[in-house]
Structure formats: structure tokens, C-alpha cells
Amino acid sequence: MHASAAQRTDRPGEASATFGDLLAEPAVLERWDRVRRWFFLRESTYDMTRRCNIRCEGCYFYQGDKQHAEDCVDPAAWRALMRAEKERGITFAVLAGAEPALVPELLRVCGESIPLGAIATNGLRPIPADVPYRIHISVWGNDDTSERLRAAKRMLDRQCDVYAGDDRAVFVYTFTRENCAESAEVVARLARRGCRVTFNVFSSPVGYDGPCRHDAASLAETRRMMLRLLGEYPETVLFSAYSAVAHTHSLGLHDLFGCSYPRRNPSTTLGLGRSFRQYRSNLAFDRSAACCVPDTDCADCRHYASGSAIVTARLHRHAADAATFRAWLDYVNVYLAVWVRGYEPFSPLLGEPTAPPGQELF
Amino acid sequence: MSNSTELERRIAEILIRETRLEDVTAATFDPEVDLVEEVGLDSMDLTTVVLMLQDEFKIQIPEDEYPKLTTVRKIAGYVQAKLRP
Numbered sequence: 001m002h003a004s005a006a007q008r009t010d011r012p013g014e015a016s017a018t019f020g021d022l023l024a025e026p027a028v029l030e031r032w033d034r035v036r037r038w039f040f041l042r043e044s045t046y047d048m049t050r051r052c053n054i055r056c057e058g059c060y061f062y063q064g065d066k067q068h069a070e071d072c073v074d075p076a077a078w079r080a081l082m083r084a085e086k087e088r089g090i091t092f093a094v095l096a097g098a099e100p101a102l103v104p105e106l107l108r109v110c111g112e113s114i115p116l117g118a119i120a121t122n123g124l125r126p127i128p129a130d131v132p133y134r135i136h137i138s139v140w141g142n143d144d145t146s147e148r149l150r151a152a153k154r155m156l157d158r159q160c161d162v163y164a165g166d167d168r169a170v171f172v173y174t175f176t177r178e179n180c181a182e183s184a185e186v187v188a189r190l191a192r193r194g195c196r197v198t199f200n201v202f203s204s205p206v207g208y209d210g211p212c213r214h215d216a217a218s219l220a221e222t223r224r225m226m227l228r229l230l231g232e233y234p235e236t237v238l239f240s241a242y243s244a245v246a247h248t249h250s251l252g253l254h255d256l257f258g259c260s261y262p263r264r265n266p267s268t269t270l271g272l273g274r275s276f277r278q279y280r281s282n283l284a285f286d287r288s289a290a291c292c293v294p295d296t297d298c299a300d301c302r303h304y305a306s307g308s309a310i311v312t313a314r315l316h317r318h319a320a321d322a323a324t325f326r327a328w329l330d331y332v333n334v335y336l337a338v339w340v341r342g343y344e345p346f347s348p349l350l351g352e353p354t355a356p357p358g359q360e361l362f
Numbered sequence: 363m364s365n366s367t368e369l370e371r372r373i374a375e376i377l378i379r380e381t382r383l384e385d386v387t388a389a390t391f392d393p394e395v396d397l398v399e400e401v402g403l404d405s406m407d408l409t410t411v412v413l414m415l416q417d418e419f420k421i422q423i424p425e426d427e428y429p430k431l432t433t434v435r436k437i438a439g440y441v442q443a444k445l446r447p
Contacts, residue, residue, distance in 0.1 A: 019414060019416065036410065267429060269429040270429060313406070316409050316413065
């Protein structure tokens with residue numbers, strides 16, 4: 001039962017849409033029903049190994065203590081961990097750092113225990129076809145830039161050779177302060193190869209002040225380019241106008257929405273604060289350091305991974321008016337399309353940017 | 363199981379409908395069962411229920427009040443306090 005467009009008793013004089021009002025339009029209700037089926041997802045992340053086949057400028061893994069953890073290479077120990085994780089309610093495993101493709105047997109073990117998940121990889125080595133997870137392939141610019149930042153030659157062609165045609169794969173283009181212009185060339189090449197791409201925004205590790213760190217001008221330029229590419233390649237680019245706003249705003253995600261990962265959230269009663277853990281490659285975890293990309297400077301955090309959780313979790317404040325709620329639905333649609341195999345994305349409700357709740361557009 | 367008031371039963375109805383709980387009805391739902399620890403609801407479930415409760419009772423429930431809403435009985439007490447003139 002939904003109330004009609006009534007004013008709520010403790011905000012006299014202020015007309016506000018009820019949730020029922022927001023769901024009244026069939027196109028909105030259909031999308032709400034589609035995304036809410038996935039509200040059962042509860043993630044944790046796992047560093048699979050401290051080894052990597054390349055080294056990248058500003059790599060998060062090689063910041064802080066986690067790089068010094070001894071690798072656990074015992075599949076039985078990983079299987080026991082995954083069973084315990086499933087037991088405590090984890091339904092989505094994010095396998096990351098340093099390079100998960102170097103430990104394919106452990107990836108299989110994770111996939112057997114928790115069937116939904118995603119793997120962050122540099123994409124130079126194939127991940128076996130029987131690992132059921134989404135595969136996120138990191139792209140940091142065109143081949144010249146990749147060679148400079150990652151010391152790997154012909155990176156995009158090699159990544160496409162491995163993953164073009166693989167329905168698990170989503171390329172993730174990370175916009176830095178310096179590589180905005182070359183994103184057009186990269187997305188065009190990915191489109192020609194039939195690959196899908198989403199966007200990330202470089203978020204500085206603690207203490208990092210190198211050439212990748214964004215400034216106000218590069219964030220604005222990044223937003224313009226994201227919107228342009230979204231318009232030009234709607235079949236290739238998994239993104240939304242609101243995603244572009246949320247990730248290129250002058251305020252980082254924590255200041256915009258309040259980060260709900262344990263590192264910034266002392267509450268253990270609900271949501272990520274209650275269930276999220278970030279395991280190191282020795283299978284230990286530290287609540288005080290736990291977030292999706294540890295050792296990121298929280299004030300500069302605009303990661304696609306953190307936004308996927310943080311923006312989605314802020315349903316309440318997005319259920320304020322029709323435009324904001326639709327923007328949220330479009331955002332969650334992108335998040336699910338990028339992270340969850342089996343999710344069928346819908347066409348976006350909004351083509352134009354919408355300001356985050358209580359904030360300006362920039 | 364504790365006896366339920368009419369308000370608690372109405373809240374349980376909304377909760378059961380919105381979170382698609384099976385094997386329980388508003389009449390059989392224990393108002394003191396912990397919604398997170400025992401029923402297994404998470405923040406997105408609870409947000410959905412809260413948005414529906416706001417509509418139903420025409421009140422505002424701020425996000426930072428969520429941690430207080432751990433049982434149907436506590437929700438009912440909270441709603442009742444909000445409705446009090």
C-alpha cells in the first residue's frame with residue numbers, strides 16, 4: 001500500500017514525492033523491480049597473490065603493508081575460507097591484487113564456493129574459461145601511455161587478443177590527469193573488437209602526488225569525455241550520465257555520499273560496515289584498513305569499485321524526487337551490468353547529468 | 363513468540379511483502395526477532411522497508427536512525443513516537 005502524493009507529517013508545508021509516487025510510472029517500476037532482485041549481493045574482496053607480471057605507476061597494491069603478506073597458495077585453505085565466507089553471508093567475491101591471473105587454481109576454488117564475483121586483472125594472461133566471474137581488464141591509456149606507465153608493449157591489442165569475444169570481460173578505462181584525450185582512440189578500438197568498456201577515475205594512493213592525480217580541470221574534461229563516449233558508443237560503453245557526475249564531481253565519493261566501507265564507517269550493525277572484509281593474500285584481514293581499494297587517499301577516492309557500493313547503498317537519499325531516483329536507477333543498472341554476469345541491463349532513463357542529492361552538478 | 367499489536371502486524375506485512383520473506387505471515391512474525399541477525403536483512407532491504415513505511419505512515423525516518431530499527435517491535439515503537447502529536 002502506498003500513500004498518494006501527500007505531505008509527510010514532520011515536514012509541514014514541504015511537498016515531497018513519496019516512494020510510491022516515484023514508482024508510479026511503469027518504466028521506473030520495471031527498472032526498480034529489475035535491480036532490486038540483486039539486493040542480496042554482499043561483497044568482500046580478496047588479494048589472491050602479491051605477485052604481478054607488470055608494474056604500474058600508482059598501483060594500489062604496492063602501497064602500504066599488504067604487499068608484504070606471505071601468499072597462501074594452498075587451495076584447501078582458500079576453499080575453507082570461501083566456505084566460511086559463504087557461511088557468514090558473503091554472496092559476491094571480488095578477487096584482486098596483485099595479479100589474480102597468476103593463480104588460476106585459486107580462482108577456480110573461489111568460483112566453486114561463491115558463484116558470483118569479479119576479477120581485477122591487467123588482462124595479459126587468460127583466466128581459464130571455467131572461472132565463472134566477471135573479468136575487469138585495466139586500461140590506463142593508449143599503447144604509448146601504457147608502455148610508459150606500465151612498461152608493457154602493445155598492451156591493448158594483447159588484452160583484446162586474450163579477451164575479445166569473452167562474455168565475462170569488461171574493460172575498465174581509468175582516466176588520469178593526462179590520458180583523457182586518448183580515451184576516444186581506445187574506446188574506438190575496443191568497439192571495433194566488440195569489447196565492452198566502463199570508466200574509472202584515478203584516485204590517488206595515500207601520499208601519491210604524481211602525474212596521474214586529477215585536478216579540477218582534468219575532472220571536468222573527464223566528465224565531458226565520458227558523456228561524449230557514452231553518446232557515441234552506447235553499445236560499447238557501460239556507463240550512465242549520473243555515473244559520470246558521481247565520479248568526476250569536485251567532491252570525492254566519501255564527501256558526496258559518505259563511504260560505507262569499514263575503513264571509514266565504524267558501525268557494524270548493517271551493510272558493508274557489518275559484512276565487508278578485505279583479505280590479504282595470507283588470508284588475514286584488518287577491519288580498520290578495509291575498503292575496496294585499500295591505501296587510497298579517501299579525499300581523492302572516485303574509484304568505480306567504491307562508487308558501485310557507496311552510491312548504490314544511498315538509495316534513501318536518492319529517493320527524493322523523480323530525477324534523482326531515476327539517476328540512481330541508471331547508476332545501479334551500470335553497476336550490475338559491470339559486475340554481475342547474468343544481469344541484463346536496461347536502457348537508461350536519463351541522458352543528461354543530474355546533481356547528487358543536496359549538491360551542485362560539479 | 364511475543365504477541366503482536368495491530369501496528370506491529372501492519373509493519374510485518376510491509377516487511378514480508380517488500381523483502382519477499384517466505385514461510386512467515388504477519389500473524390506469525392515474531393516482533394522481537396532481530397531483522398539483521400536472525401532474518402538476514404541487509405541495508406538495502408531495510409532501506410526499501412523504511413521507504414515504504416514512510417509512505418504508509420507519512421513520516422520521515424532519517425538514514426542515521428536505521429541502526430535502531432532492528433526488530434518489528436522497535437520499528438513500531440519508533441513509528442508510534444513519530445505519530446504522537
